[in-house]
Amino acid sequence: MVDFTEDLYVPKERMYVATDCIIFGFDSGNLKLLIFKRRVKPLLGEWSLIGSFVKLNEDVEEAAQRVLKEITGLENVFMEELKTYGNADRDPGFRCVSIGQYALIRINDYDKELVEKHGAHWHDISEVPDLVLDHNQMVQDALARIRRKARYKPIGFELLPEKFTIPQLQRLYEAIYQKELDSRNFRKKVLSLNVLIKLDEKDKTTSRRGAFLYKFDNKRYQELLKSGYNFEIS
Amino acid sequence: MVDFTEDLYVPKERMYVATDCIIFGFDSGNLKLLIFKRRVKPLLGEWSLIGSFVKLNEDVEEAAQRVLKEITGLENVFMEELKTYGNADRDPGFRCVSIGQYALIRINDYDKELVEKHGAHWHDISEVPDLVLDHNQMVQDALARIRRKARYKPIGFELLPEKFTIPQLQRLYEAIYQKELDSRNFRKKVLSLNVLIKLDEKDKTTSRRGAFLYKFDNKRYQELLKSGYNFEIS
DNA sequence: GCAAAAGTGTTCTTCCTACACCCATGC
DNA sequence: GCATGGGTGTAGGAAGAACACTTTTGC
Numbered sequence: 196m197v198d199f200t201e202d203l204y205v206p207k208e209r210m211y212v213a214t215d216c217i218i219f220g221f222d223s224g225n226l227k228l229l230i231f232k233r234r235v236k237p238l239l240g241e242w243s244l245i246g247s248f249v250k251l252n253e254d255v256e257e258a259a260q261r262v263l264k265e266i267t268g269l270e271n272v273f274m275e276e277l278k279t280y281g282n283a284d285r286d287p288g289f290r291c292v293s294i295g296q297y298a299l300i301r302i303n304d305y306d307k308e309l310v311e312k313h314g315a316h317w318h319d320i321s322e323v324p325d326l327v328l329d330h331n332q333m334v335q336d337a338l339a340r341i342r343r344k345a346r347y348k349p350i351g352f353e354l355l356p357e358k359f360t361i362p363q364l365q366r367l368y369e370a371i372y373q374k375e376l377d378s379r380n381f382r383k384k385v386l387s388l389n390v391l392i393k394l395d396e397k398d399k400t401t402s403r404r405g406a407f408l409y410k411f412d413n414k415r416y417q418e419l420l421k422s423g424y425n426f427e428i429s
Numbered sequence: 430m431v432d433f434t435e436d437l438y439v440p441k442e443r444m445y446v447a448t449d450c451i452i453f454g455f456d457s458g459n460l461k462l463l464i465f466k467r468r469v470k471p472l473l474g475e476w477s478l479i480g481s482f483v484k485l486n487e488d489v490e491e492a493a494q495r496v497l498k499e500i501t502g503l504e505n506v507f508m509e510e511l512k513t514y515g516n517a518d519r520d521p522g523f524r525c526v527s528i529g530q531y532a533l534i535r536i537n538d539y540d541k542e543l544v545e546k547h548g549a550h551w552h553d554i555s556e557v558p559d560l561v562l563d564h565n566q567m568v569q570d571a572l573a574r575i576r577r578k579a580r581y582k583p584i585g586f587e588l589l590p591e592k593f594t595i596p597q598l599q600r601l602y603e604a605i606y607q608k609e610l611d612s613r614n615f616r617k618k619v620l621s622l623n624v625l626i627k628l629d630e631k632d633k634t635t636s637r638r639g640a641f642l643y644k645f646d647n648k649r650y651q652e653l654l655k656s657g658y659n660f661e662i663s
Numbered sequence: 664g665c666a667a668a669a670g671t672g673t674t675c676t677t678c679c680t681a682c683a684c685c686c687a688t689g690c
Numbered sequence: 691g692c693a694t695g696g697g698t699g700t701a702g703g704a705a706g707a708a709c710a711c712t713t714t715t716g717c
Contacts, residue, residue: 276512407669
Protein backbone atom coordinates (compact mmCIF):
# COMPACT_ATOMS: atom_id res chain seq x y z
CA MET A 196 0.00 0.00 0.00
CA VAL A 197 1.30 3.42 -0.89
CA ASP A 198 2.01 5.87 1.88
CA PHE A 199 0.19 9.11 1.26
CA THR A 200 0.51 10.46 4.74
CA GLU A 201 3.11 12.99 3.81
CA ASP A 202 1.67 14.15 0.52
CA LEU A 203 -1.05 16.70 0.72
CA TYR A 204 -1.97 16.45 -2.89
CA VAL A 205 -2.37 13.12 -4.56
CA PRO A 206 -3.69 12.86 -8.08
CA LYS A 207 -6.76 10.67 -8.21
CA GLU A 208 -6.73 8.77 -11.41
CA ARG A 209 -8.94 5.87 -10.73
CA MET A 210 -11.79 4.73 -8.63
CA TYR A 211 -11.46 2.24 -5.82
CA VAL A 212 -14.25 0.41 -4.08
CA ALA A 213 -13.84 -0.64 -0.49
CA THR A 214 -16.03 -2.05 2.19
CA ASP A 215 -15.86 -1.23 5.88
CA CYS A 216 -17.40 -3.40 8.56
CA ILE A 217 -19.12 -2.05 11.62
CA ILE A 218 -18.97 -5.09 13.88
CA PHE A 219 -21.22 -5.18 16.93
CA GLY A 220 -21.18 -7.57 19.83
CA PHE A 221 -22.96 -7.71 23.17
CA ASP A 222 -21.27 -8.49 26.46
CA SER A 223 -21.75 -7.70 30.14
CA GLY A 224 -24.85 -5.70 29.41
CA ASN A 225 -23.18 -3.44 26.90
CA LEU A 226 -23.10 -3.09 23.14
CA LYS A 227 -19.54 -3.40 21.87
CA LEU A 228 -17.79 -2.40 18.69
CA LEU A 229 -14.80 -4.19 17.18
CA ILE A 230 -12.19 -1.76 15.85
CA PHE A 231 -8.52 -1.99 15.27
CA LYS A 232 -5.36 0.03 15.58
CA ARG A 233 -3.70 0.34 12.20
CA ARG A 234 -0.31 -1.30 12.02
CA VAL A 235 0.58 -0.01 8.58
CA LYS A 236 0.85 3.33 6.90
CA PRO A 237 -1.08 5.37 6.04
CA LEU A 238 -2.63 6.39 9.34
CA LEU A 239 -0.45 4.01 11.36
CA GLY A 240 -1.52 3.82 14.98
CA GLU A 241 -4.96 5.30 14.40
CA TRP A 242 -8.18 3.54 15.32
CA SER A 243 -10.17 2.36 12.35
CA LEU A 244 -13.00 0.13 11.31
CA ILE A 245 -12.05 -3.11 9.67
CA GLY A 246 -12.23 -2.94 5.91
CA SER A 247 -10.69 -3.84 2.60
CA PHE A 248 -10.70 -2.92 -1.02
CA VAL A 249 -13.11 -4.98 -3.05
CA LYS A 250 -11.22 -7.21 -5.45
CA LEU A 251 -12.02 -7.13 -9.13
CA ASN A 252 -13.36 -10.66 -9.12
CA GLU A 253 -15.35 -10.66 -5.91
CA ASP A 254 -18.79 -9.41 -4.97
CA VAL A 255 -18.96 -6.49 -2.57
CA GLU A 256 -20.73 -8.71 -0.07
CA GLU A 257 -18.08 -11.41 -0.46
CA ALA A 258 -15.42 -8.85 0.31
CA ALA A 259 -17.13 -7.97 3.57
CA GLN A 260 -17.51 -11.61 4.57
CA ARG A 261 -13.87 -12.18 3.71
CA VAL A 262 -12.77 -9.33 5.96
CA LEU A 263 -14.95 -10.60 8.74
CA LYS A 264 -13.54 -14.07 8.46
CA GLU A 265 -9.98 -12.80 8.41
CA ILE A 266 -10.50 -10.91 11.61
CA THR A 267 -12.86 -13.06 13.64
CA GLY A 268 -12.60 -16.49 12.07
CA LEU A 269 -16.38 -16.51 11.69
CA GLU A 270 -18.33 -17.40 8.56
CA ASN A 271 -21.98 -16.83 7.74
CA VAL A 272 -22.20 -13.93 10.11
CA PHE A 273 -25.30 -11.75 10.09
CA MET A 274 -24.34 -8.79 7.96
CA GLU A 275 -26.27 -6.19 6.06
CA GLU A 276 -25.42 -3.25 3.95
CA LEU A 277 -25.60 0.04 5.79
CA LYS A 278 -24.98 2.62 3.11
CA THR A 279 -22.45 3.88 0.66
CA TYR A 280 -19.93 6.50 1.65
CA GLY A 281 -19.21 8.13 -1.66
CA ASN A 282 -18.03 11.67 -1.16
CA ALA A 283 -15.23 12.57 -3.54
CA ASP A 284 -13.08 13.90 -0.72
CA ARG A 285 -13.76 11.32 1.96
CA ASP A 286 -10.33 9.75 1.66
CA PRO A 287 -7.36 12.07 1.12
CA GLY A 288 -5.35 9.25 -0.46
CA PHE A 289 -7.55 7.44 -2.92
CA ARG A 290 -10.74 8.23 -4.72
CA CYS A 291 -12.48 5.51 -2.87
CA VAL A 292 -16.14 4.72 -2.49
CA SER A 293 -16.76 2.62 0.58
CA ILE A 294 -19.77 0.46 1.25
CA GLY A 295 -20.44 0.26 4.97
CA GLN A 296 -21.75 -3.06 6.23
CA TYR A 297 -22.81 -3.73 9.77
CA ALA A 298 -22.39 -7.15 11.33
CA LEU A 299 -23.81 -8.65 14.49
CA ILE A 300 -21.80 -11.40 16.10
CA ARG A 301 -22.08 -13.59 19.17
CA ILE A 302 -19.25 -12.30 21.23
CA ASN A 303 -18.31 -15.72 22.60
CA ASP A 304 -17.96 -17.31 19.19
CA TYR A 305 -15.15 -15.34 17.65
CA ASP A 306 -11.53 -16.41 17.53
CA LYS A 307 -9.76 -14.37 20.17
CA GLU A 308 -6.24 -15.13 18.97
CA LEU A 309 -7.08 -14.04 15.46
CA VAL A 310 -8.59 -10.82 16.73
CA GLU A 311 -5.53 -10.02 18.79
CA LYS A 312 -3.21 -10.90 15.94
CA HIS A 313 -4.88 -8.19 13.87
CA GLY A 314 -4.67 -5.61 16.60
CA ALA A 315 -8.43 -5.51 16.99
CA HIS A 316 -10.21 -4.61 20.23
CA TRP A 317 -13.74 -4.52 21.53
CA HIS A 318 -14.83 -1.11 22.73
CA ASP A 319 -17.87 -0.24 24.67
CA ILE A 320 -20.18 1.61 22.30
CA SER A 321 -20.22 4.60 24.62
CA GLU A 322 -16.43 4.85 24.55
CA VAL A 323 -15.50 4.59 20.91
CA PRO A 324 -12.38 6.67 20.24
CA ASP A 325 -11.82 8.91 17.24
CA LEU A 326 -11.64 6.81 14.13
CA VAL A 327 -10.02 7.55 10.79
CA LEU A 328 -11.82 9.19 7.86
CA ASP A 329 -15.60 9.03 8.11
CA HIS A 330 -15.61 5.91 10.25
CA ASN A 331 -17.18 7.59 13.28
CA GLN A 332 -20.04 8.62 11.05
CA MET A 333 -20.40 5.02 9.89
CA VAL A 334 -20.65 3.86 13.50
CA GLN A 335 -23.31 6.46 14.28
CA ASP A 336 -25.27 5.50 11.17
CA ALA A 337 -25.02 1.81 12.01
CA LEU A 338 -26.22 2.40 15.56
CA ALA A 339 -29.17 4.38 14.31
CA ARG A 340 -29.91 1.59 11.88
CA ILE A 341 -29.92 -1.22 14.41
CA ARG A 342 -31.98 0.85 16.81
CA ARG A 343 -34.59 1.31 14.17
CA LYS A 344 -34.30 -2.19 12.76
CA ALA A 345 -34.66 -3.88 16.13
CA ARG A 346 -38.22 -2.54 16.17
CA TYR A 347 -39.39 -4.68 13.32
CA LYS A 348 -36.86 -7.47 12.94
CA PRO A 349 -35.59 -9.68 15.74
CA ILE A 350 -31.96 -8.87 15.01
CA GLY A 351 -31.20 -8.95 18.69
CA PHE A 352 -30.98 -12.72 18.61
CA GLU A 353 -27.93 -12.51 16.35
CA LEU A 354 -26.02 -10.98 19.24
CA LEU A 355 -26.87 -13.58 21.87
CA PRO A 356 -25.58 -17.09 22.32
CA GLU A 357 -27.80 -19.89 21.10
CA LYS A 358 -29.25 -20.32 24.56
CA PHE A 359 -30.17 -17.21 26.47
CA THR A 360 -32.43 -16.06 29.26
CA ILE A 361 -35.20 -13.51 29.05
CA PRO A 362 -33.44 -11.09 31.42
CA GLN A 363 -30.40 -11.34 29.12
CA LEU A 364 -32.54 -10.54 26.11
CA GLN A 365 -34.04 -7.61 27.98
CA ARG A 366 -30.62 -6.22 28.87
CA LEU A 367 -29.69 -6.44 25.21
CA TYR A 368 -32.73 -4.46 24.12
CA GLU A 369 -32.06 -1.96 26.88
CA ALA A 370 -28.53 -1.55 25.54
CA ILE A 371 -29.82 -1.09 21.99
CA TYR A 372 -32.57 1.37 22.88
CA GLN A 373 -30.62 3.07 25.69
CA LYS A 374 -33.71 2.88 27.79
CA GLU A 375 -34.92 0.82 30.71
CA LEU A 376 -37.76 -1.54 29.96
CA ASP A 377 -40.43 -2.91 32.28
CA SER A 378 -39.68 -6.57 32.86
CA ARG A 379 -43.33 -7.64 33.03
CA ASN A 380 -44.26 -5.93 29.79
CA PHE A 381 -41.09 -7.07 28.09
CA ARG A 382 -41.59 -10.71 29.00
CA LYS A 383 -45.23 -10.57 27.97
CA LYS A 384 -44.32 -9.07 24.62
CA VAL A 385 -41.48 -11.37 23.64
CA LEU A 386 -43.37 -14.46 24.69
CA SER A 387 -46.44 -13.35 22.75
CA LEU A 388 -44.32 -13.41 19.61
CA ASN A 389 -44.18 -17.19 19.89
CA VAL A 390 -40.64 -17.38 18.63
CA LEU A 391 -38.99 -18.54 21.82
CA ILE A 392 -38.60 -22.17 22.86
CA LYS A 393 -38.29 -22.66 26.58
CA LEU A 394 -35.64 -25.18 27.57
CA ASP A 395 -35.44 -27.36 30.64
CA GLU A 396 -32.18 -25.76 31.72
CA LYS A 397 -31.43 -22.78 33.86
CA ASP A 398 -28.64 -20.30 33.77
CA LYS A 399 -27.42 -19.79 37.31
CA THR A 400 -24.56 -17.44 36.62
CA THR A 401 -26.45 -14.27 37.44
CA SER A 402 -28.73 -15.30 40.30
CA ARG A 403 -29.13 -17.95 42.95
CA ARG A 404 -32.55 -18.84 41.70
CA GLY A 405 -31.43 -19.13 38.09
CA ALA A 406 -33.30 -18.09 34.95
CA PHE A 407 -34.72 -20.44 32.36
CA LEU A 408 -32.86 -20.67 29.09
CA TYR A 409 -34.62 -20.20 25.77
CA LYS A 410 -33.79 -20.87 22.15
CA PHE A 411 -34.93 -18.84 19.18
CA ASP A 412 -37.37 -20.74 16.95
CA ASN A 413 -36.02 -19.77 13.56
CA LYS A 414 -38.54 -21.79 11.57
CA ARG A 415 -41.46 -20.15 13.32
CA TYR A 416 -39.82 -16.76 12.82
CA GLN A 417 -39.54 -17.27 9.07
CA GLU A 418 -43.26 -18.03 8.94
CA LEU A 419 -44.04 -14.88 10.85
CA LEU A 420 -41.85 -12.71 8.66
CA LYS A 421 -43.77 -13.85 5.61
CA SER A 422 -47.10 -12.95 7.17
CA GLY A 423 -45.85 -9.46 7.98
CA TYR A 424 -45.23 -9.75 11.66
CA ASN A 425 -44.20 -6.75 13.69
CA PHE A 426 -41.59 -7.08 16.44
CA GLU A 427 -41.96 -3.65 17.91
CA ILE A 428 -40.92 -3.63 21.55
CA SER A 429 -41.30 -0.54 23.63
CA MET B 430 -18.39 4.23 -24.57
CA VAL B 431 -16.92 0.97 -25.68
CA ASP B 432 -19.17 -1.55 -27.35
CA PHE B 433 -18.95 -4.90 -25.64
CA THR B 434 -22.11 -6.40 -27.07
CA GLU B 435 -20.25 -8.68 -29.42
CA ASP B 436 -17.50 -9.77 -27.08
CA LEU B 437 -18.35 -12.52 -24.69
CA TYR B 438 -15.19 -12.18 -22.72
CA VAL B 439 -13.93 -8.83 -21.65
CA PRO B 440 -10.97 -8.52 -19.34
CA LYS B 441 -11.92 -6.58 -16.25
CA GLU B 442 -8.96 -4.57 -15.23
CA ARG B 443 -10.45 -1.84 -13.21
CA MET B 444 -13.36 -0.98 -11.09
CA TYR B 445 -16.09 1.40 -12.14
CA VAL B 446 -18.67 2.97 -9.92
CA ALA B 447 -22.03 3.89 -11.33
CA THR B 448 -25.34 5.08 -9.99
CA ASP B 449 -28.75 4.09 -11.30
CA CYS B 450 -31.88 6.06 -10.54
CA ILE B 451 -35.24 4.47 -9.86
CA ILE B 452 -37.52 7.41 -10.56
CA PHE B 453 -41.08 7.25 -9.32
CA GLY B 454 -43.98 9.48 -10.13
CA PHE B 455 -47.71 9.39 -9.41
CA ASP B 456 -50.38 10.13 -11.97
CA SER B 457 -54.00 9.15 -12.65
CA GLY B 458 -54.09 7.01 -9.55
CA ASN B 459 -51.07 4.94 -10.48
CA LEU B 460 -47.45 4.78 -9.46
CA LYS B 461 -45.20 5.33 -12.46
CA LEU B 462 -41.60 4.58 -13.22
CA LEU B 463 -39.38 6.60 -15.55
CA ILE B 464 -37.20 4.39 -17.73
CA PHE B 465 -35.58 4.86 -21.07
CA LYS B 466 -34.83 3.02 -24.25
CA ARG B 467 -31.09 2.96 -24.83
CA ARG B 468 -30.01 4.78 -27.93
CA VAL B 469 -26.39 3.71 -27.81
CA LYS B 470 -24.52 0.47 -27.74
CA PRO B 471 -24.15 -1.64 -25.72
CA LEU B 472 -27.70 -2.89 -25.25
CA LEU B 473 -29.09 -0.48 -27.82
CA GLY B 474 -32.87 -0.52 -27.91
CA GLU B 475 -33.27 -2.16 -24.51
CA TRP B 476 -35.19 -0.63 -21.63
CA SER B 477 -33.03 0.56 -18.81
CA LEU B 478 -33.00 2.68 -15.71
CA ILE B 479 -31.34 6.03 -15.98
CA GLY B 480 -27.79 6.00 -14.71
CA SER B 481 -24.24 7.13 -15.14
CA PHE B 482 -20.72 6.39 -14.10
CA VAL B 483 -19.63 8.39 -11.11
CA LYS B 484 -16.90 10.82 -12.10
CA LEU B 485 -13.62 10.86 -10.23
CA ASN B 486 -14.24 14.28 -8.83
CA GLU B 487 -17.89 14.04 -7.87
CA ASP B 488 -19.73 12.55 -4.91
CA VAL B 489 -21.90 9.54 -5.59
CA GLU B 490 -24.93 11.53 -4.58
CA GLU B 491 -23.95 14.38 -6.86
CA ALA B 492 -23.74 11.96 -9.74
CA ALA B 493 -27.30 10.84 -9.13
CA GLN B 494 -28.58 14.42 -8.89
CA ARG B 495 -26.71 15.23 -12.09
CA VAL B 496 -28.36 12.35 -13.93
CA LEU B 497 -31.73 13.36 -12.62
CA LYS B 498 -31.26 16.91 -13.74
CA GLU B 499 -30.09 15.87 -17.17
CA ILE B 500 -33.19 13.79 -17.72
CA THR B 501 -35.95 15.71 -15.98
CA GLY B 502 -34.57 19.22 -15.62
CA LEU B 503 -35.31 19.04 -11.90
CA GLU B 504 -32.97 19.96 -9.07
CA ASN B 505 -33.24 19.20 -5.37
CA VAL B 506 -35.39 16.20 -6.00
CA PHE B 507 -36.16 13.86 -3.11
CA MET B 508 -33.67 11.05 -3.53
CA GLU B 509 -32.27 8.42 -1.22
CA GLU B 510 -29.84 5.63 -1.52
CA LEU B 511 -31.48 2.27 -2.03
CA LYS B 512 -28.57 -0.14 -1.94
CA THR B 513 -25.41 -1.15 -3.69
CA TYR B 514 -25.45 -3.66 -6.49
CA GLY B 515 -22.00 -5.09 -6.25
CA ASN B 516 -21.93 -8.60 -7.68
CA ALA B 517 -18.78 -9.21 -9.67
CA ASP B 518 -20.75 -10.55 -12.63
CA ARG B 519 -23.66 -8.12 -12.66
CA ASP B 520 -22.46 -6.35 -15.79
CA PRO B 521 -20.92 -8.45 -18.54
CA GLY B 522 -18.99 -5.46 -19.86
CA PHE B 523 -17.40 -3.67 -16.97
CA ARG B 524 -16.57 -4.57 -13.42
CA CYS B 525 -19.02 -2.06 -12.19
CA VAL B 526 -20.51 -1.51 -8.78
CA SER B 527 -23.73 0.44 -9.02
CA ILE B 528 -25.39 2.39 -6.25
CA GLY B 529 -29.13 2.39 -6.72
CA GLN B 530 -30.93 5.57 -5.70
CA TYR B 531 -34.65 6.02 -5.72
CA ALA B 532 -36.21 9.38 -6.45
CA LEU B 533 -39.73 10.66 -5.97
CA ILE B 534 -40.82 13.44 -8.26
CA ARG B 535 -43.94 15.49 -8.82
CA ILE B 536 -45.01 14.27 -12.18
CA ASN B 537 -46.24 17.66 -13.34
CA ASP B 538 -42.99 19.43 -12.59
CA TYR B 539 -40.57 17.70 -14.89
CA ASP B 540 -39.45 18.98 -18.27
CA LYS B 541 -41.34 16.93 -20.83
CA GLU B 542 -39.19 17.93 -23.79
CA LEU B 543 -36.04 16.95 -21.99
CA VAL B 544 -37.50 13.58 -21.06
CA GLU B 545 -38.52 12.89 -24.63
CA LYS B 546 -35.17 14.02 -25.94
CA HIS B 547 -33.53 11.32 -23.84
CA GLY B 548 -35.90 8.62 -24.96
CA ALA B 549 -37.38 8.30 -21.52
CA HIS B 550 -40.96 7.17 -20.81
CA TRP B 551 -43.24 6.82 -17.84
CA HIS B 552 -44.49 3.29 -17.30
CA ASP B 553 -47.20 2.17 -15.01
CA ILE B 554 -45.52 0.29 -12.19
CA SER B 555 -47.57 -2.80 -12.97
CA GLU B 556 -46.35 -2.82 -16.57
CA VAL B 557 -42.62 -2.36 -16.35
CA PRO B 558 -40.94 -4.21 -19.23
CA ASP B 559 -37.79 -6.29 -18.96
CA LEU B 560 -34.88 -4.04 -18.11
CA VAL B 561 -31.18 -4.56 -18.69
CA LEU B 562 -28.84 -6.15 -16.17
CA ASP B 563 -30.21 -6.23 -12.64
CA HIS B 564 -32.41 -3.20 -13.13
CA ASN B 565 -35.66 -5.11 -12.62
CA GLN B 566 -34.33 -6.20 -9.26
CA MET B 567 -33.54 -2.58 -8.44
CA VAL B 568 -37.11 -1.60 -9.22
CA GLN B 569 -38.50 -4.37 -7.02
CA ASP B 570 -36.17 -3.39 -4.19
CA ALA B 571 -37.10 0.26 -4.52
CA LEU B 572 -40.80 -0.55 -4.47
CA ALA B 573 -40.38 -2.64 -1.34
CA ARG B 574 -38.46 0.21 0.20
CA ILE B 575 -41.01 2.91 -0.44
CA ARG B 576 -43.81 0.62 0.73
CA ARG B 577 -42.02 0.13 4.00
CA LYS B 578 -40.80 3.68 4.27
CA ALA B 579 -44.21 5.21 3.69
CA ARG B 580 -45.20 3.68 7.03
CA TYR B 581 -42.93 5.86 9.05
CA LYS B 582 -42.03 8.82 6.88
CA PRO B 583 -44.42 10.97 4.92
CA ILE B 584 -42.62 10.40 1.65
CA GLY B 585 -45.93 10.36 -0.16
CA PHE B 586 -46.00 14.13 -0.21
CA GLU B 587 -42.93 14.17 -2.45
CA LEU B 588 -45.04 12.64 -5.20
CA LEU B 589 -47.94 15.07 -5.05
CA PRO B 590 -48.19 18.63 -6.30
CA GLU B 591 -47.81 21.34 -3.71
CA LYS B 592 -51.57 21.58 -3.33
CA PHE B 593 -53.51 18.34 -3.14
CA THR B 594 -56.77 16.95 -1.86
CA ILE B 595 -57.22 14.25 0.73
CA PRO B 596 -58.84 11.84 -1.74
CA GLN B 597 -55.76 12.34 -3.95
CA LEU B 598 -53.47 11.54 -1.04
CA GLN B 599 -55.54 8.48 -0.29
CA ARG B 600 -55.31 7.23 -3.86
CA LEU B 601 -51.55 7.65 -3.65
CA TYR B 602 -51.32 5.56 -0.52
CA GLU B 603 -53.61 2.98 -2.07
CA ALA B 604 -51.25 2.82 -5.05
CA ILE B 605 -48.23 2.44 -2.79
CA TYR B 606 -49.77 -0.19 -0.52
CA GLN B 607 -51.76 -1.89 -3.28
CA LYS B 608 -54.69 -1.95 -0.93
CA GLU B 609 -57.95 -0.08 -0.58
CA LEU B 610 -58.22 2.15 2.45
CA ASP B 611 -61.29 3.29 4.34
CA SER B 612 -61.80 6.97 3.59
CA ARG B 613 -63.10 7.84 7.07
CA ASN B 614 -60.19 6.20 8.85
CA PHE B 615 -57.69 7.56 6.37
CA ARG B 616 -58.88 11.12 6.73
CA LYS B 617 -58.97 10.82 10.50
CA LYS B 618 -55.43 9.51 10.59
CA VAL B 619 -53.77 11.98 8.24
CA LEU B 620 -55.51 14.92 9.86
CA SER B 621 -54.50 13.71 13.33
CA LEU B 622 -50.88 14.01 12.24
CA ASN B 623 -51.32 17.78 12.19
CA VAL B 624 -49.08 18.24 9.19
CA LEU B 625 -51.71 19.35 6.71
CA ILE B 626 -52.77 22.93 6.19
CA LYS B 627 -56.26 23.29 4.81
CA LEU B 628 -56.55 25.93 2.11
CA ASP B 629 -59.55 28.00 1.08
CA GLU B 630 -59.54 26.55 -2.41
CA LYS B 631 -61.21 23.53 -3.89
CA ASP B 632 -60.16 21.22 -6.65
CA LYS B 633 -63.17 20.65 -8.86
CA THR B 634 -61.57 18.49 -11.50
CA THR B 635 -62.76 15.19 -10.09
CA SER B 636 -66.18 16.00 -8.68
CA ARG B 637 -68.98 18.51 -8.96
CA ARG B 638 -68.81 19.27 -5.29
CA GLY B 639 -65.06 19.76 -5.28
CA ALA B 640 -62.54 18.73 -2.64
CA PHE B 641 -60.61 21.08 -0.41
CA LEU B 642 -56.95 21.54 -1.21
CA TYR B 643 -54.27 21.08 1.44
CA LYS B 644 -50.63 21.94 1.75
CA PHE B 645 -48.00 19.98 3.63
CA ASP B 646 -46.71 21.82 6.71
CA ASN B 647 -43.03 21.07 6.39
CA LYS B 648 -41.99 23.03 9.47
CA ARG B 649 -44.43 21.18 11.67
CA TYR B 650 -43.27 17.91 10.16
CA GLN B 651 -39.64 18.58 11.04
CA GLU B 652 -40.66 19.18 14.63
CA LEU B 653 -42.54 15.92 14.74
CA LEU B 654 -39.69 13.95 13.23
CA LYS B 655 -37.42 15.10 16.00
CA SER B 656 -39.81 13.98 18.67
CA GLY B 657 -40.04 10.54 17.12
CA TYR B 658 -43.37 10.72 15.37
CA ASN B 659 -44.81 7.68 13.66
CA PHE B 660 -46.69 8.02 10.37
CA GLU B 661 -48.01 4.51 10.15
CA ILE B 662 -51.18 4.37 8.08
CA SER B 663 -53.08 1.16 7.74
C1' DG C 664 -32.97 -15.59 57.40
C1' DC C 665 -31.67 -12.48 54.01
C1' DA C 666 -30.06 -10.61 49.76
C1' DA C 667 -30.66 -10.63 44.87
C1' DA C 668 -32.51 -11.63 40.74
C1' DA C 669 -36.61 -14.22 38.45
C1' DG C 670 -41.10 -14.47 37.63
C1' DT C 671 -46.11 -13.20 37.54
C1' DG C 672 -51.60 -10.14 36.58
C1' DT C 673 -54.61 -6.42 36.36
C1' DT C 674 -56.38 -1.99 35.18
C1' DC C 675 -56.51 1.98 32.39
C1' DT C 676 -55.98 4.25 28.29
C1' DT C 677 -55.08 4.71 23.58
C1' DC C 678 -55.40 3.59 19.03
C1' DC C 679 -57.04 0.77 15.28
C1' DT C 680 -61.09 -1.16 12.82
C1' DA C 681 -65.41 -1.69 10.98
C1' DC C 682 -69.18 0.37 9.31
C1' DA C 683 -73.47 3.86 6.61
C1' DC C 684 -75.37 8.01 5.66
C1' DC C 685 -75.80 13.06 4.32
C1' DC C 686 -73.73 16.94 1.48
C1' DA C 687 -72.74 19.86 -2.42
C1' DT C 688 -72.88 20.58 -7.10
C1' DG C 689 -73.18 20.35 -12.35
C1' DC C 690 -75.66 18.50 -15.53
C1' DG D 691 -83.86 15.67 -9.55
C1' DC D 692 -80.25 12.69 -9.86
C1' DA D 693 -75.70 11.01 -10.26
C1' DT D 694 -71.10 11.54 -8.48
C1' DG D 695 -67.57 11.94 -5.50
C1' DG D 696 -66.66 14.58 -0.79
C1' DG D 697 -67.20 14.58 3.83
C1' DT D 698 -68.50 13.05 8.67
C1' DG D 699 -69.08 9.90 13.82
C1' DT D 700 -69.43 6.07 16.81
C1' DA D 701 -68.94 1.74 19.15
C1' DG D 702 -66.17 -2.42 20.07
C1' DG D 703 -61.84 -4.67 20.50
C1' DA D 704 -56.81 -5.12 20.75
C1' DA D 705 -52.63 -3.79 22.30
C1' DG D 706 -49.53 -0.87 24.98
C1' DA D 707 -48.30 1.37 29.50
C1' DA D 708 -48.16 1.71 34.27
C1' DC D 709 -47.65 -0.50 38.36
C1' DA D 710 -45.91 -4.17 43.24
C1' DC D 711 -45.46 -8.29 45.20
C1' DT D 712 -44.08 -13.36 45.65
C1' DT D 713 -40.65 -17.01 44.61
C1' DT D 714 -36.32 -19.31 44.71
C1' DT D 715 -31.98 -20.40 46.51
C1' DG D 716 -26.95 -19.86 47.85
C1' DC D 717 -24.73 -17.94 51.27
